[in-house]
Amino acid sequence: MISKFVARRRIRAKLVVLSTVVAGSALLLAGIAFWIYQSLLYVEALKRESSTIAQMLGDNSVAALTFSDRAAATEIANTLRAEPRVAKACLFGSTGAVLATYARNGEPRDCPPVTSGVTARFTAHHLLMFHPVSFNGDSLGSVYLEVDLAEMYGMWLRFGIISTFVLSLATLFAMALSSKLQRTISEPILHLASIAGQVSGSGHYSLRAVKTSDDETGQLIDQFNDMMAKIGERDRQLQRAQDELETRVQERTQSLLIEIAERKAVEQSLVNAKLAAEAANAAKSGFLANMSHELRTPLNAILGYSEMLEEDARATGNTSAVTDLQRILFAGRHLLDLVNDVLDISKIEAGALQLHLETVHSHDMTKELVATVDPLARRNGNRLEFRVDDGGFIRVDVMRFRQSLLNLLSNACKFTSNGKISLTVSRAVEGGKEMLRWDVTDTGIGISDEDMKRLFQPFSQVDSSSTRRHGGTGLGLAISKRLCSMMGGTITLASTIGVGSTFTVQMPLVDPQ
DSSP: OHHHHHHTSOHHHHHHHHHHHHHHHHHHHHHHHHHHHHHHHHHHHHHHHHHHHHHHHHHHTHHHHHTTOHHHHHHHHHGGGGOTTEEEEEEEOTTSOEEEEEETTSOOOOOOOOOSSOEEEEOSSEEEEEEEEEETTEEEEEEEEEEEOHHHHHHHHHHHHHHHHHHHHHHHHHHHHHHHHTHHHHHHHHHHHHHHHHHHHHOOTTOOOOOOOSSHHHHHHHHHHHHHHHHHHHHHHHHHHHHHHHHHHHHHHHHHHHHHHHHHHHHHHHHHHHHHHHHHHHHHHHHHHHHHHHHHHHHHHHHHHHHHHHHHHHHHTOHHHHHHHHHHHHHHHHHHHHHHHHHHHHHHHHTOOOOOOEEEEHHHHHHHHHHHHHHHHHHTTOEEEEEESOOOEEEEOHHHHHHHHHHHHHHHHHTOSSSEEEEEEEEEEETTEEEEEEEEEEOSSOOOHHHHTTTTSTTOOSOHHHHHHHOOOSOHHHHHHHHHHHTTOEEEEEEETTTEEEEEEEEEBOOOO
């Protein structure tokens, strides 16, 4: 509380208050210590005097106590009227019976039970004392006294009044003296604060405080003046740096404006290039779609006429013509597949491919695939294995999904000779979702890590030699991956050169209802 009060005052008031509080506190503690000391001395003296009175009363009552003379005992007890502090007394015989009592106010009072030995205790208003009476070693009885403490309380009151008066005078004297002496401390500090305020308000760091002493206050003023000198020098350096910075900022701003203009021009050219590329891509997709459509019409006619000619040649027994017509049909169908692939990839890139989703069971679709792929596997001397660990329902475009699986199986047959092709159907959990999984595994040539990075890109092949030997445009895997992705599934690849490859297709399982 005092610290908060002092903290809000000026330094002069703080010094006066602190000096006064310190002096007053010291005097107060000294007065309390003196009061405690005097009180202890008074209590001990009171005990001694009361014990002496009790002993004298007992010695004078030896004869009365010996013969149990109540009248004599009463007369002796009444001699206590000469002791104004004794409020009550009792004389007990050897049996504990009361022989005489004394009361200062004349009113009879009950005597307490007798206790053995010398005892003394204080109550709020009295000192209570028992003192035994004996003669030649024989116990004759005891004396009981009640000593009034009013005198002690009166002494305390007088001491308190005098101490308060002395403490007040001492406090006033300390306040007056400290108000004079505080100037030696407060005036240099106030002068320093005034100079600091002028510097803060005007910003003139050339102002200096006047030193009047060599004590800590003088050292503070020296340090303040030295600080002002350093601040003034730094202020001048800062001003020079600010002027240089403004010049550099202007130069940098001009440079940035030029860079921004150049960047905007580059961005605009990039936007134009992007628009041109998008237009070219749209034109390419449109061109591919139109060309694919235009090519399919004459190709279908060629295939139709070739089939009719093959049937006529078989009917007439012209075997050489049948062989040539079969080659024409094979080449035409292959060309039609390529045209269909180009048409599909162009539709996918243009976002125009429509999927017709339906819920089907995996067993039926897989059996049809095995029946279709088995002749392809045998053509290169391969063995086709089919295993179903578990099946389920999936929601797909049946034709497109079959196209994707057929592409993976035909690739496995095409790039494997005298080996094994296996198709395994099982269940798996991917990302907390239950999936149906098709693993197409072959023992073919394998694919390197570098080739796997670009395998699913359109028009990408493993290498040029494989393309020349096995044919293809590199669209099949790209189309299959994008179709599976559009249906909510994935295609992944694991392969080792010279060992073989495993393509894995995963589709989410669905409730048939």
